[in-house]
Amino acid sequence: MSAMSTNLKAPPFSITSSLALGVAAGASANHVNLVGDRIDVPLRCFIAHTAGVFRAFKASLQEKQDRRRLIPKVSKLYRSAMAQLNESNSQLPVFRLVESVWHLCEILVIEPQPSGVLIQQLQQWTALLTSSTAERLSDLTDTLAQDEEKFWDTFFILISHGQIEDACIILRRHPHWPREDFTLMAKILESIPVMGDSAQIPLQFLEQWKVWQDTVKQVAAEARFGLDTPFHSACLLLTGNAAEFERKKHIFDSWFHFAIAKAAYAQPLVGVSDLAKLADQTLSSSGFISSDPLSQLVLALFKLDLQSFLRQLADLDDFWWTGAHLLDLLVNSADLQTYNIVNVEALHEQFLKDYALLLLSQRSLWETALLYLSNCQCCKQNKAILTEALISLYCPTQQKALKVVAIAEKLGLPEAAASIYRMQSMKWIKEGKLDTALTWAIRSRNSPLVSRVSELILAEFLETGRIRSEDQLKSLGQEMLVSERLSFLAKYSEFHRVRESDPQQACDLLLFLVDSQWSPGFFLSQLLRDAVELLERDETRVKNVAHLQRLMSCLQRVLKERPAEVKKPVLDRLNFAASKKMAQSLLGLMQTTNQHLLF
Numbered sequence: 001m002s003a004m005s006t007n008l009k010a011p012p013f014s015i016t017s018s019l020a021l022g023v024a025a026g027a028s029a030n031h032v033n034l035v036g037d038r039i040d041v042p043l044r045c046f047i048a049h050t051a052g053v054f055r056a057f058k059a060s061l062q063e064k065q066d067r068r069r070l071i072p073k074v075s076k077l078y079r080s081a082m083a084q085l086n087e088s089n090s091q092l093p094v095f096r097l098v099e100s101v102w103h104l105c106e107i108l109v110i111e112p113q114p115s116g117v118l119i120q121q122l123q124q125w126t127a128l129l130t131s132s133t134a135e136r137l138s139d140l141t142d143t144l145a146q147d148e149e150k151f152w153d154t155f156f157i158l159i160s161h162g163q164i165e166d167a168c169i170i171l172r173r174h175p176h177w178p179r180e181d182f183t184l185m186a187k188i189l190e191s192i193p194v195m196g197d198s199a200q201i202p203l204q205f206l207e208q209w210k211v212w213q214d215t216v217k218q219v220a221a222e223a224r225f226g227l228d229t230p231f232h233s234a235c236l237l238l239t240g241n242a243a244e245f246e247r248k249k250h251i252f253d254s255w256f257h258f259a260i261a262k263a264a265y266a267q268p269l270v271g272v273s274d275l276a277k278l279a280d281q282t283l284s285s286s287g288f289i290s291s292d293p294l295s296q297l298v299l300a301l302f303k304l305d306l307q308s309f310l311r312q313l314a315d316l317d318d319f320w321w322t323g324a325h326l327l328d329l330l331v332n333s334a335d336l337q338t339y340n341i342v343n344v345e346a347l348h349e350q351f352l353k354d355y356a357l358l359l360l361s362q363r364s365l366w367e368t369a370l371l372y373l374s375n376c377q378c379c380k381q382n383k384a385i386l387t388e389a390l391i392s393l394y395c396p397t398q399q400k401a402l403k404v405v406a407i408a409e410k411l412g413l414p415e416a417a418a419s420i421y422r423m424q425s426m427k428w429i430k431e432g433k434l435d436t437a438l439t440w441a442i443r444s445r446n447s448p449l450v451s452r453v454s455e456l457i458l459a460e461f462l463e464t465g466r467i468r469s470e471d472q473l474k475s476l477g478q479e480m481l482v483s484e485r486l487s488f489l490a491k492y493s494e495f496h497r498v499r500e501s502d503p504q505q506a507c508d509l510l511l512f513l514v515d516s517q518w519s520p521g522f523f524l525s526q527l528l529r530d531a532v533e534l535l536e537r538d539e540t541r542v543k544n545v546a547h548l549q550r551l552m553s554c555l556q557r558v559l560k561e562r563p564a565e566v567k568k569p570v571l572d573r574l575n576f577a578a579s580k581k582m583a584q585s586l587l588g589l590m591q592t593t594n595q596h597l598l599f
Contacts, residue, residue: 039362042088046081047359050325051368053077058375061332071329072111078325079103094317100129101297102326105309108272108301109339110329115269116195116205122260123162130157130253152230153251159237160252160261164189184224185231188216188238195268202269209268213239240266246286255279255288256298275302306330306339310347319358323351324372345377352376356389366393367407374411383413390416395424398436418444425449434460435469442479442486451485455520458489462526467493488518499534507534532573 039047057074061067082099085092107113107121151170158167168186176182193208216238225231236244245262252258259282263270270278279302283290290299293312300309313323330336331348341347352372359369373389390408395401401424408416421444428437434457441450461467473493480487491513499506513519514527 042085043092044364046085047321047365047368049081049084050078050321051371053081054325054328054375055371057328067332067334071333072106075102075106075110075329078329079106092318097294097297098316098318098322100125100294101301102322103128104298104301105326108275108304109306110333112272115202115271118272119260119264119268119270120162120195123160123264126257126260127161127163129257130161155230156234156237156248156251159189159234160257160264162264164192181225181229181231184219185234188219188235191215192238206269213265237261238265242266249286254295254298255282255286255290256295256302258282258286258288272304276304279303304339306341310341314351320351320355323347324355327351349376360389360392363394366404370407383411383415386411387413387416387419391419391423395420398424418446422446422449425453429453429456435472438469439472442482445482447483450483454483454485454489458485458492458520458523462523467496470497484516484518485520488513488516488520491516491518495530499530503534510534528571536573 053074057070060070060074079099079102082095082102086096086099103125107118107125112118113121151174155167155170158164158170168189171177171182171186174182191212193205193212195202195205216235219225220232220235220239223232225235233244233248237248240262242262245258249258252261256279259278262282263278267274279299282288283299290296293316297309297312300306300312310323310327313326314320316322327344327348328351330339330341331344336344353376356369356372356376359365359372370386370389373386376385387408390404390413393404395404401420405417405420408414408420421440425437425440425444426449428434428440429452434453438450438453438457441453444450457468467473467489470493473490474497476486476490480490491509495506495509495513498509510527510531514531519527
């Protein structure tokens with residue numbers, strides 16, 4: 001994806017080239033090389049779990065469920081899976097960043113929050129980016145006596161995050177509690193108006209907010225906490241005092257933490273459309289920089305510049321998981337057109353394919369890879385892509401090969417199924433298991449391949465005197481018609497079975513085989529030897545002289561067409577045996593005629 005052009009136009013796609021070259025190139029942009037490295041169990045579970053969510057999402061779309069409810073629900077399932085992965089200490093720390101950015105995207109894009117509720121959600125979001133409250137509170141008990149400054153910085157951070165209850169908790173843990181100034185500060189914090197839900201009237205909330213802030217301003221103006229105390233600073237922060245926020249800038253770890261905290265108390269009804277201006281003001285006046293990936297992604301979301309946001313996602317070391325799943329949600333959102341993303345469909349396809357290809361390089365994840373490929377519109381329209389992907393799969397066992405074939409047939413890809421059959425047949429030919437090779441060749445319905453395997457079995461018979469796959473050949477039905485060589489092999493196998501028990505049937509079969517011209521050239525001498533052995537047996541009776549005439553006629557034709565393939569000793573024996581049987585047949589015919597004349 002690093003080769004993606006600036007306008008996000010999807011590059012040409014090839015399964016073969018991507019597996020040979022593209023995956024290696026992707027590894028340079030993605031620290032986890034799924035080709036060379038064995039992925040850990042948490043990551044494997046994450047991939048499987050999110051693939052299940054992806055499959056369920058597609059099924060729900062087909063059922064025409066309400067997308068405005070469905071997409072936020074699915075988004076939270078993806079984020080929950082990321083949280084589990086991050087808790088497992090997997091080898092992909094980048095997903096901590098992804099989880100944070102995804103959460104922000106939910107708040108601003110996937111399920112935009114209304115004014116009042118928005119700032120609360122953003123405060124909670126910034127709180128999740130820092131160490132947990134439980135860790136902070138447990139640390140404070142041990143370090144308070146040695147580090148008073150750390151205590152008050154933590155107190156201010158909790159206020160900036162809107163974690164008022166936790167701020168009151170640490171006040172009560174201070175050794176000076178319940179001194180009057182501590183209890184007054186707790187009362188101020190506990191009386192902060194909260195926008196309950198989207199149904200609350202914003203103007204009503206704003207009126208309550210103004211009354212509360214006026215009270216706090218009065219407390220600060222009267223210097224009831226003094227003029228240079230932590231509580232006085234807290235009052236100034238609670239009233240959105242710009243100068244005080246600048247003085248306390250050191251407690252904020254990022255420009256967006258600073259911007260959100262300041263807006264929470266200066267303009268609590270800030271809307272999504274106001275965030276771009278808020279970001280610009282913060283970055284231009286506060287001295288913060290936004291060069292790290294998280295800051296850049298947050299800035300793009302604040303400005304609702306999804307074009308830039310998606311371009312940056314392409315550079316993450318997450319093997320394209322985020323782009324594939326997040327953009328899939330956005331593409332199916334009813335509000336996507338409002339964001340004016342150039343070539344969004346092509347980009348969506350590219351993310352899905354890149355993610356699928358990387359999964360395809362990991363042998364155990366091939367089914368998951370096919371799930372994503374089969375949901376690419378270009379793959380549905382151009383089935384050659386899916387066909388090539390299926391053919392490229394490694395199938396070490398017949399069970400896996402049959403499973404891949406079943407998927408190919410389910411996807412309506414008969415060419416892929418036939419190719420897998422052919423490859424399996426060639427594999428078993430190389431391993432010398434001709435009976436198995438014949439089974440796969442017949443399934444492929446590929447006449448040249450079936451003929452080749454049949455000839456190999458016949459050649460092996462000349463060396464060993466044993467025919468492989470006799471049971472299989474015995475049960476052939478219409479499949480026998482796939483190849484003349486297969487028909488010959490099946491009939492010769494039948495001849496081989498009955499030559500001792502039923503010489504007459506064997507004679508008829510042999511005559512048919514010689515007359516059919518289905519035999520490979522190297523096997524004609526064997527047919528003639530079989531004919532000699534059969535005719536030399538006393539119990540063999542040729543009831544019809546025409547049969548012998550046809551046999552000799554076939555012999556003459558073989559001599560004419562393939563003179564080098566019939567040896568003279570065999571020819572002499574055959575002529576003698578045929579002449580003898582013909583004489584016996586004529587003698588029998590004369591005796592029968594005389595008997596009829598006598599009576």
